[in-house]
Amino acid sequence: MKRRIVPILVSLAGVAVVALLIYGVSHQGASRTLDEAVAQEHWPLAPDASTTLPALEGSGTGSLAAYRGKVVVLNFWASWCEPCEAEAPQLESTQRQLQKAGGTVLGVTYLDASPDSRRFVHKFGLTYPNLRDANGDFAHTFGTDRLPESFVINRQGDIVAISRGQVRPAFLQRAVKLAQSS
Numbered sequence: 001m002k003r004r005i006v007p008i009l010v011s012l013a014g015v016a017v018v019a020l021l022i023y024g025v026s027h028q029g030a031s032r033t034l035d036e037a038v039a040q041e042h043w044p045l046a047p048d049a050s051t052t053l054p055a056l057e058g059s060g061t062g063s064l065a066a067y068r069g070k071v072v073v074l075n076f077w078a079s080w081c082e083p084c085e086a087e088a089p090q091l092e093s094t095q096r097q098l099q100k101a102g103g104t105v106l107g108v109t110y111l112d113a114s115p116d117s118r119r120f121v122h123k124f125g126l127t128y129p130n131l132r133d134a135n136g137d138f139a140h141t142f143g144t145d146r147l148p149e150s151f152v153i154n155r156q157g158d159i160v161a162i163s164r165g166q167v168r169p170a171f172l173q174r175a176v177k178l179a180q181s182s
Contacts, residue, residue: 034143034151035162043158046074046151047141053131056109056117062131064106064153071103071179072153073172076139078109079116081147083166088124094172095128103179104128110139110147154178 037044049064064074075091077084095105107130109117114132121130133139142151152161152175160178163171 034159035164038159038162043154043160046153046157046159048138049157051138051141053108053133053138056107056114056121056130056132062106062129065157067104067106067153068157069155071098071101071155071175073098073103073105073175074142074151074153075105075107075167076110076133076142076144076147076149077107077120078112078147079120080112084148085120085124087148087166088120088126090167090169090172091128092124092126094176095126097176098179101176101179103175106131108133108138110144111136152178 034044034047046064049068052061052063054061064072073091073094075087077088091105091107098104105128107121107126107128109130109132111134112132117130117132120126136144139145139149142149146164148163148166150163150167150171151159152171154160161171161174
């Protein structure tokens with residue numbers, strides 16, 4: 001009996017190690033490289049700025065690079081996200097302030113159905129541009145895997161602030177002050 005137990009235990013341990021490896025690879029968290037750089041005030045260039053995404057309203061395309069020279073609050077959102085609903089009025093109010101200073105909020109829907117996203121935009125009367133990231137690839141370059149997430153991007157295209165979760169007024173005011181300076 002003892003001779004059978006050892007090979008069985010070794011086999012079970014091997015299966016457990018393989019299962020842990022598979023779990024570890026498949027459940028890696030989002031990259032927080034951008035967060036670390038911003039925390040150290042090493043403003044990283046916004047990744048994949050030239051990536052072209054379809055406009056939510058169906059007419060045309062857009063990219064973050066098209067807003068170079070402006071302060072941008074890049075906001076990843078989805079219609080099914082409750083905190084996104086809560087912050088939508090704040091973002092629209094910020095859009096009015098940024099627009100006066102030559103900046104903008106740029107929304108990017110994340111893994112959301114277009115009709116649902118359009119209803120969200122109309123429900124909250126959003127006037128800022130919104131693009132579609134249907135497969136999440138663009139969002140993932142920013143380390144985004146939960147919603148909402150927002151980034152303040154300066155006129156040079158560098159990320160200078162990150163909000164993982166619902167934005168706070170101080171975060172948005174930082175973007176407005178940045179747009180109003182210079």
